[in-house]
Amino acid sequence: MTAAPEVLAIRARPHPASALSAVLTLGWRAMLKIKHVPFQLFDVSVMPIMFTLLFTWIFGGALAGTPREYIQYLLPGILVQTIVFITVYTGVGLNTDIHKGLHDRFRSLPMWQGAPIFGALAGDLFRYSVASLLILIVGFILGFRPQGGALGVLLAAALVMTFCFALSWLWIIVGMLVRTPESVMTTSFVFLMPLTFASDIFVNLATMPGWLQAFVGRNPVTHLASASRKLMHGQPALADAGWVLVASALIVLVASPIAMRLYRKER
Amino acid sequence: MTNAIETNGLAKSFKTTRALDGVDLRIREGSVYGLLGPNGAGKTTTIRILATLLKPTAGTATVLGHDVVREAKIVRQKVSLTGQYASVDEDLTGQENLVLVGRLLGLAWRAAKQRATELLEAFGLSDAAGRQVLTYSGGERRRIDIAASLVAIPEILFLDEPTTGLDPRSRTQVWELVRRIAAAGTTVLLTTQYLDEADRLAERLAVIDHGRVIAEGTSRELKASVGSNALHVRLVSADQRALAQQLVSRVLGDGVLPATDPTEVAARLESPAQAAAVLSALTDGKVEIAQFSVGNPSLDEVFLALTGRPAEESKQ
Numbered sequence: 001m002t003a004a005p006e007v008l009a010i011r012a013r014p015h016p017a018s019a020l021s022a023v024l025t026l027g028w029r030a031m032l033k034i035k036h037v038p039f040q041l042f043d044v045s046v047m048p049i050m051f052t053l054l055f056t057w058i059f060g061g062a063l064a065g066t067p068r069e070y071i072q073y074l075l076p077g078i079l080v081q082t083i084v085f086i087t088v089y090t091g092v093g094l095n096t097d098i099h100k101g102l103h104d105r106f107r108s109l110p111m112w113q114g115a116p117i118f119g120a121l122a123g124d125l126f127r128y129s130v131a132s133l134l135i136l137i138v139g140f141i142l143g144f145r146p147q148g149g150a151l152g153v154l155l156a157a158a159l160v161m162t163f164c165f166a167l168s169w170l171w172i173i174v175g176m177l178v179r180t181p182e183s184v185m186t187t188s189f190v191f192l193m194p195l196t197f198a199s200d201i202f203v204n205l206a207t208m209p210g211w212l213q214a215f216v217g218r219n220p221v222t223h224l225a226s227a228s229r230k231l232m233h234g235q236p237a238l239a240d241a242g243w244v245l246v247a248s249a250l251i252v253l254v255a256s257p258i259a260m261r262l263y264r265k266e267r
Numbered sequence: 268m269t270n271a272i273e274t275n276g277l278a279k280s281f282k283t284t285r286a287l288d289g290v291d292l293r294i295r296e297g298s299v300y301g302l303l304g305p306n307g308a309g310k311t312t313t314i315r316i317l318a319t320l321l322k323p324t325a326g327t328a329t330v331l332g333h334d335v336v337r338e339a340k341i342v343r344q345k346v347s348l349t350g351q352y353a354s355v356d357e358d359l360t361g362q363e364n365l366v367l368v369g370r371l372l373g374l375a376w377r378a379a380k381q382r383a384t385e386l387l388e389a390f391g392l393s394d395a396a397g398r399q400v401l402t403y404s405g406g407e408r409r410r411i412d413i414a415a416s417l418v419a420i421p422e423i424l425f426l427d428e429p430t431t432g433l434d435p436r437s438r439t440q441v442w443e444l445v446r447r448i449a450a451a452g453t454t455v456l457l458t459t460q461y462l463d464e465a466d467r468l469a470e471r472l473a474v475i476d477h478g479r480v481i482a483e484g485t486s487r488e489l490k491a492s493v494g495s496n497a498l499h500v501r502l503v504s505a506d507q508r509a510l511a512q513q514l515v516s517r518v519l520g521d522g523v524l525p526a527t528d529p530t531e532v533a534a535r536l537e538s539p540a541q542a543a544a545v546l547s548a549l550t551d552g553k554v555e556i557a558q559f560s561v562g563n564p565s566l567d568e569v570f571l572a573l574t575g576r577p578a579e580e581s582k583q
Contacts, residue, residue, distance in 0.1 A: 007389040008451035013344060013419040014373035025370040033358045036399055105354035105415065108318045110343040111371050266321045 013110075022115035023122055030093075030123020034130075040089075044131035048082040049138050055202060056142060063203060068143045075139040076156060076228035077201030082135060083128050083164050084196055084221060088188040090124050090168040091175030095184050098176075098267065117263055121168055128164055132157050148234030156231040159241055163224050166248035169255035176262035201225045220247040269332075271296040271423055271454040272317060276326035278478075279312050286312040288478035289326065294456060294471075296331075299449045301469030301486075302458040305570070309478040310458035311351065314425045317456070318348040331422060347416035348425045353408050354415070355400050361387060361411045362396040368418045379418075386414045390444070406437025413444060424448060426457040430464060442467060462486070463563055474573060481573050490564060496536040497524070497568055498545060501558035505529040514552045518544050525571055533568060536561065 017025065034040055052075065060070030094117065097103045106116050136144075136153065146153050170191075175184045198212070199221040205213055216222050223243040230237035272294035279287040287309045294300045302310045315321040316328055319339040328335045330342045348354075355364045362383050369379030387396045390410045395403060400411060409429065416424055429445065430438045445468055449455050459465050465472045466486040474482040474489065482489055502511055511532045516523045522535040536542060542561045549556060564572075 007385055008417065008420060008448050008453070010420045010422060010452050013421075014378075016344065017371050017373040021373075022371055025367065028370075029356065029359065029363075029367055032363055033356070036358050036360075100357065101350045101352035101354040102356055104315075104318075104320060104348060104350045105368070106371075107320055108343055108346070108348045109368070109371050110340060115371075 016110040019112035019115060022111040023118040026116055026119020027122030027126065030120060031126055033123075034127065040127075041130065044082060044086055044127060045134050047085075048078050048131070048135050051081070052078050052135070052138060052142065059202075071139060071142050071144050072233070073204075073229065074202065075135070075144045076232050077199075077225040078139075079132055079135050079157075080160055080221065080225045080228055081196045081201050082131055083160050084167065084224075085192055086127065086131065087124070087164045087167045088171050088185060088192065089127070090120050091171030091173075091184045091188065092181045093120050093175075094172060094263070095175040095178070096181045099181065113264060114260060117172060117260065121165060124168060125161060125165065128161055129157075132160070146232040146234075148232050152231045152234050156228040159227055159231065159244055160224065163220070163244050163248045166251040166255075169252060169259050172259040173255060173262060176259065176265070195219060195221050199225055220244060223247070269296055270294060271298075272300075272328070272330055272456065274313075274317075274326065274328040277313065277316065277323050277328055278325040279309075279316060279321060280324045286478055287316075287323070290475070290478070290480055292473060292480070294454065296454055297449070297452060298471065299445065299455045299457065299469045301465035301472035302456065302475055303460070303462065303465045303472050303569075304458075304475035305460060308475045310475055311427055312478075313475070314348070314427050314456065314458060318346055318425050319343055320348070345421060346423045346425060347419075347421035349412050349416045349427065349429065351427045351431065353400070353412045355408075355412055357401040358399060360397050360399055361392055361403070361407075361414075364400060364411060364415055365418055368415050372419045374418075382418055386417060390414045391440075404437075405433055406440060409433060409437065409441060410444070413441070417448070420451070421453060423454045423456065426455060428458055428460065431460065438464075462490075462569055466490075466563070474569065476570065476574060482569075489569065496539050496561055497564035498534045498536050498542055499558070499560045499562070500532045500534075500545075500549065500556060501528075502530045502532065503555035503557050507554050508532060510552060511549060511554045514548045514554065515545055518548050524568055530557070535564075535572075 052071070055074055056067045056071045060067030064070035064073060097106070097116065107113065171184065171188050174187050178184055178187055198216050199219050200216060201221070205216055205222065208216060220243070223240045227237045227240035227244055230240065270293050272292060274290055274292045277287055277290040278285070290309070290313060302313060304310050312321065316323050317330055317335060319335050319342050322336055331345055333341045335342050356367070359367065365383035365386055366379045369382050370376065374382060387393050392407060392410060392414070395407055400408060403411065413426070413429070426445070430441050433441065445455055445457065457468065469486065471483070471485055472489065473480045500511060500515070502508060508529060512523055515532055515534050519534050519536070519541060524533040524535060526533045534545070539561050546559060
């Protein structure tokens with residue numbers, strides 16, 4: 001070690017990073033993590049591909065006549081399911097930072113204290129985009145042909161991102177309340193399992209018994225899947241999309257102040 | 268002389284425990300100051316309050332004249348904290364971690380990269396720069412962690428148990444770094460459980476126990492309260508302890524220190540030469556000795572001398 005005195009000499013500290021620059025830097029960190037731990041992309045690649053293949057080829061014929069017909073119905077829903085599931089990682093990541101002591105470093109830096117949360121969300125939006133792209137490519141290979149064209153697909157993806165951005169706030173709250181990253185996962189899955197499976201992702205709402213329809217019909221994931229399907233196939237989706245946007249806004253309005261408060265809480 | 272750090276009646280309560288119970292500190296600018304105490308004594312809580320991570324329940328603390336609660340943002344601009352657990356991202360490389368901190372502190376990309384390279388070299392981590400921190404040894408990890416606190420050199424550096432869990436060689440390296448950092452003008456406040464560490468690095472230290480400062484001074488003053496030399500005798504059998512204590516006190520008078528280990532007898536020596544007399548008294552008395560040593564008093568003994576009871580660990 002050859003620490004020359006000038007390396008350690010006190011110099012004027014730079015002007016602290018702006019909130020935006022701090023958020024972008026922390027988003028960059030999230031991307032570096034994907035680069036170093038590519039296994040993180042397992043959930044967003046192998047899982048949805050497996051689901052798509054499984055449902056298309058095994059159930060597709062029975063559910064829609066032919067697998068090719070079924071994938072036109074299924075693919076937008078699989079996209080929704082995948083992205084909704086990986087929203088958990090926002091909470092898991094922040095919980096890990098607190099656990100490992102990185103949180104202390106961030107909090108003692110002279111930057112905007114909300115930056116780590118928004119940085120994590122920015123990194124997640126990138127992850128969601130990668131996942132969406134992968135699923136669409138696989139879908140396309142399997143015969144998915146969106147009638148709404150590129151614009152429809154983009155609008156659907158944007159709607160999914162909006163809802164997932166909102167949903168992430170809930171897992172941030174969970175991430176601040178439970179002790180370990182593992183329990184963030186298990187706690188979140190308790191909610192996510194019924195939310196994604198009791199929806200119209202796999203089968204049409206009309207095929208379900210009445211009492212179930214009542215629940216599934218009110219599930220925001222159902223509206224998100226319907227809206228995505230309609231947008232991708234160029235059908236009017238205003239009602240479903242509106243429902244999703246209102247739900248997203250409500251979640252953000254209620255959850256984000258709680259999450260921020262919990263995040264700033266001393267520990 | 269201005270004080271870099273000043274606390275008055277600093278107190279902090281968590282749900283069920285009182286971690287700090289009125290701590291008054293005056294830490295001179297440009298010095299290395301040690302907080303010495305067992306686990307749970309309140310060392311970490313003190314440092315976390317000073318680094319603006321915790322708010323005190325009562326009392327005040329100022330860092331370079333700025334109140335840590337009301338002027339937290341200004342304080343953060345002037346201090347750095349290296350916690351007990353590596354506060355770097357293990358998934359990232361050493362280089363990336365330093366660039367990350369540099370960017371968050373407001374350096375441009377180029378400047379952040381340049382500074383990272385410079386620090387990695389100064390800390391002997393150039394070869395490890397491109398590896399994930401996950402793969403670092405304990406010593407490398409501690410050094411990258413301290414380096415991350417120096418991306419912009421702070422006026423005050425807080426080091427929480429900087430050498431706990433390190434092998435002797437890495438320990439010496441960290442000590443060397445701390446000396447250089449202090450020599451370059453940064454005030455260093457470190458916590459430690461080891462008296463010898465405080466002794467080597469800190470000009471002054473405060474002994475903390477149960478959230479209170481129970482002694483303050485230079486390490487020489489502090490050790491004088493225990494005697495600069497301590498004798499440790501480990502017995503083969505605990506049965507002979509009473510006999511051994513009796514023989515030792517016959518030679519040293521009231522120098523016998525209460526010890527926690529049932530096979531151990533500890534005593535304060537006026538001079539190392541007294542050890543020979545004790546040894547022959549014990550051998551004559553047919554006491555079977557497993558180990559016999561003269562050295563610095565341990566933290567335990569300082570505690571015993573200061574509080575009259577062993578430094579038991581109190582959980583936060």
